[in-house]
Amino acid sequence: MPRRGGPIQKRPIPYVKKVLAVASGKGGVGKSTVAVNLAFSLAMQKTSSLGRRLRVGILDLDIFGPSVPTLMGLQHTDEPSLTSSGALLPIINHGMPTMSMGYLLPKSTESASREDAAVVWRGLMVQKAVQQLLFDVDWRDGENGPRLDVLVIDMPPGTGDVPLTLGQLVVVDGAIIVSTPQDVALADVRRGISMFRKISVPITGTILNQAYFVCPSCTSPHQLFGSPDNFHSVASKLSVPILGELPLVKGVSVGGDSGIPYALTASSALSEADGAGGAVWRNVMEDAGKRVCESLALGKE
Ligand SMILES: Nc1ncnc2c1ncn2[C@@H]1O[C@H](COP(=O)(O)OP(=O)(O)OP(=O)(O)O)[C@@H](O)[C@H]1O
Numbered sequence: 001m002p003r004r005g006g007p008i009q010k011r012p013i014p015y016v017k018k019v020l021a022v023a024s025g026k027g028g029v030g031k032s033t034v035a036v037n038l039a040f041s042l043a044m045q046k047t048s049s050l051g052r053r054l055r056v057g058i059l060d061l062d063i064f065g066p067s068v069p070t071l072m073g074l075q076h077t078d079e080p081s082l083t084s085s086g087a088l089l090p091i092i093n094h095g096m097p098t099m100s101m102g103y104l105l106p107k108s109t110e111s112a113s114r115e116d117a118a119v120v121w122r123g124l125m126v127q128k129a130v131q132q133l134l135f136d137v138d139w140r141d142g143e144n145g146p147r148l149d150v151l152v153i154d155m156p157p158g159t160g161d162v163p164l165t166l167g168q169l170v171v172v173d174g175a176i177i178v179s180t181p182q183d184v185a186l187a188d189v190r191r192g193i194s195m196f197r198k199i200s201v202p203i204t205g206t207i208l209n210q211a212y213f214v215c216p217s218c219t220s221p222h223q224l225f226g227s228p229d230n231f232h233s234v235a236s237k238l239s240v241p242i243l244g245e246l247p248l249v250k251g252v253s254v255g256g257d258s259g260i261p262y263a264l265t266a267s268s269a270l271s272e273a274d275g276a277g278g279a280v281w282r283n284v285m286e287d288a289g290k291r292v293c294e295s296l297a298l299g300k301e
């Protein structure tokens with residue numbers, strides 16, 4: 001929280017080595033889907049310097065519309081437990097520790113889930129919630145266990161209070177900006193990039209999501225939302241690397257709704273039904289994970 005009169009002191013997130021934010025200027029472009037799947041892609045990276053896989057966690061900072069619980073199949077989970085010192089313990093599924101405002105909201109009595117619980121907070125309460133999610137989670141693998149190599153943060157849409165609060169309170173090692181090919185999304189990409197630059201967060205790169213569709217019965221890509229040329233020229237003008245161009249794949253959406261991230265469904269019947277597009281999506285996501293790993297020097301120290 002900014003203190004009156006003095007400079008704002010950035011603090012590290014406890015038990016976390018590196019922080020990567022996944023953001024966009026616009027809603028609904030696939031940030032949460034990319035954040036969750038990229039986290040798994042990173043968790044599958046084996047770094048030669050460590051001789052083990054990276055330890056990764058996911059923090060959902062979308063206070064008003066948390067989607068990590070659903071994407072991770074955790075929307076019916078009980079509230080997080082607390083450590084003896086009062087820190088929140090992450091909730092784990094598919095071997096991935098996660099924390100979300102969604103776990104802290106009261107469950108609706110009818111559906112026994114929190115999906116329809118609304119947060120009607122503003123200003124200071126939002127900042128308080130962001131602070132708690134940033135600083136009061138014990139990400140260690142057990143008591144006295146090792147820290148996370150990287151925490152992937154799923155950001156809310158837009159350039160509002162939450163990214164500003166994040167940038168002011170903690171050192172963020174990189175940000176990925178997700179976009180779709182539409183011009184309106186691209187204008188928001190520019191805004192998102194300039195906001196992160198203003199708060200001194202380095203841009204790791206951009207990901208073009210829903211770049212094209214490969215129908216399961218043919219091999220040629222259909223650019224449903226237009227050509228990627230504008231996206232390429234915006235990225236080049238702003239000197240931002242393109243980490244990947246993900247196709248639109250039915251299984252990605254189905255996997256998200258059913259709480260099984262697509263990056264985990266490599267050989268399942270579900271992903272086979274997606275044909276060439278599914279395989280391309282997985283390769284692009286794997287490659288993006290490798291590039292993020294190199295760019296942030298994950299596991300190097
Ligand atoms: N490459 C893709 N192929 C198919 N469906 C996708 C793809 N990317 C995202 N989706 C679907 O698009 C919808 C929106 O995605 P998601 O919730 O990840 O976006 P978001 O940017 O996080 O949205 P918000 O701004 O509301 O947080 C979801 O239903 C998701 O499953």
Ligand SMILES: [Mg+2]
Pocket residue numbers: 031032033062067154155156
């Ligand atoms: Mg989202």
